[in-house]
Amino acid sequence: MTYRLLITSGPTQEPIDAVRFIGNRSSGRLGAALADAAANRGIDVTLLNGAGAREPSNARVRVIPFRTTADLESRLSEEVPQTDVLVMAAAVSDYRPRASDQTLTGKRRRKGENMVLELEPTPDLLAGCKSMRRDGHCFVGFALEPREELMTSAQAKLKRKGLDLIVANPLETMDADTIEATLIAADGPMAASPRSTDGPIPKTQFADWLLDAVTEHTQHMMTNAAHD
Ligand code: CTP
Numbered sequence: 001m002t003y004r005l006l007i008t009s010g011p012t013q014e015p016i017d018a019v020r021f022i023g024n025r026s027s028g029r030l031g032a033a034l035a036d037a038a039a040n041r042g043i044d045v046t047l048l049n050g051a052g053a054r055e056p057s058n059a060r061v062r063v064i065p066f067r068t069t070a071d072l073e074s075r076l077s078e079e080v081p082q083t084d085v086l087v088m089a090a091a092v093s094d095y096r097p098r099a100s101d102q103t104l105t106g107k108r109r110r111k112g113e114n115m116v117l118e119l120e121p122t123p124d125l126l127a128g129c130k131s132m133r134r135d136g137h138c139f140v141g142f143a144l145e146p147r148e149e150l151m152t153s154a155q156a157k158l159k160r161k162g163l164d165l166i167v168a169n170p171l172e173t174m175d176a177d178t179i180e181a182t183l184i185a186a187d188g189p190m191a192a193s194p195r196s197t198d199g200p201i202p203k204t205q206f207a208d209w210l211l212d213a214v215t216e217h218t219q220h221m222m223t224n225a226a227h228d
Contacts, residue, residue: 001219004044006083007031008076010053012069014096016117017108025175026091028053033207034087035061041211046083048075050090069093069122076125080132085218087140088126091174095119130162136225138218140165144174151182158186165217167210179206183213 009031013021032054035047039058046062066072069092098120126141141163143154147170154168169181180200181193
């Protein structure tokens, strides 16, 4: 089965001034691995890739870079209507320095006293994608959580953001080579990712497993949409 896949991956960077930013430790390993795995299967893949994130190796992946949450938001508004499946693996900042702060385009100088940086909340991009949703669209989110709250928080995000699937993974996944996660579907079923004898599996192997599950779910949704 073939479909169009849109993946977001890597960190956002929110400028503090012309040369500094607020970022996070997302490496983009999983997004790049997923894009490669999909392109290897002949799926039409677009990767919205954060600054400094791992690049895919398959030349058939269409890569569009982004830096800020606002950049990513505008790329999503162009690309989501053109896709069948959205996998939102990017680590999006929840706050950014206020847009009205005049120093964002200059350089903040060192001063002796403490500095207060006023932050404003960013929009929830994934929740915002709901307005672009059409029949057959499949939206997949990630929930990066402390282990104690992993499943309850992931279930709450799945509902709040109107997703079809969510990948619940513990905080240790960020910037790691390996991953252990649970995939939760809005209609109930849950599946734990495979483990090797040494523990969590490499992200490249996880990407293939996740792609199988997403493809199966998408096929089901597209068939239902065609029969409605
Ligand atoms: N996400 C998003 N826009 C944001 C923040 C997150 O689209 N401003 C997406 C992420 O790409 C991910 C999902 O929402 O697919 C969950 O991200 P996460 O950081 O776990 O959750 P938050 O919504 O940021 O909630 P909290 O910070 O309270 O955990």
